Amino acid sequence: KQEVTQIPAALSVPEGENLVLNCSFTDSAIYNLQWFRQDPGKGLTSLLLIQSSQREQTSGRLNASLDKSSGRSTLYIAASQPGDSATYLCAASNSNSGYALNFGKGTSLLVTP
Amino acid sequence: NAGVMQNPRHLVRRRGQEARLRCSPMKGHSHVYWYRQLPEEGLKFMVYLQKENIIDESGMPKERFSAEFPKEGPSILRIQQVVRGDSAAYFCASSPGDEQYFGPGTRLTVT
DSSP: OOOEEEEOSEEEEETTOOEEEEEEESOSOEEEEEEEEEOTTSOEEEEEEEETTOSEEEETTEEEEEETTTTEEEEEEOSOOGGGOEEEEEEEEEGGGTTOEEEOOOEEEEEEO | OOOOEEEOSEEEEOTTOOEEEEEEOOTTOOEEEEEEEOTTSOEEEEEEEETTEEEEOTTSOSSSEEEEOOSSSOEEEEEOSOOGGGOEEEEEEEESSSSOEEOOOEEEEEO
16 A cells, blocks of 8 residues: 655745755555645645656746655755745555555645745 | 536534535546545545446445446535544545546535
């Protein structure tokens, strides 16, 4: 069974800093990996999807990498802004489990002005 | 293209009542997933459906819970005889086969 872990659980940084969120998974036979953002009391917004054949994806100030051999993914946020404050969730799917997403518990990010 | 729609957004039920949660996938998406987020816990997969078929229900409790995705209309997650432990946010996601897109969720409170 795929287990996903996210470190740190919480992170506070001053505005403008670059930061890295970490995600690890136990089963390297993943189908894809998605990073989401969740605001308090809200749904999930998909940020980036990395297919198993890819090493990284970029969207604006966000860059996500995938290393299947080590079971790790990172989400890099450049030039952080207070509006980036949210919980960031990493989720991995496996083709042998119907592509259902296995979620980590998230990293709660606070960017202070 | 409207996003994934869920209703109601908030639902209050007394213990023993039934809860029906609805999910309308994005246009053109034939895959629907249901997830549950318990307080202070991560999201957990419940069930994966395609039109008129349950593909994987390994994450759904064996009793009181059922799901369907009929040929016409939204997907329904049904919880019979709700208990306080069913209080949670229930999220639906739809997919064209790859990336999953989530709805805003239904927050169920059992009193």
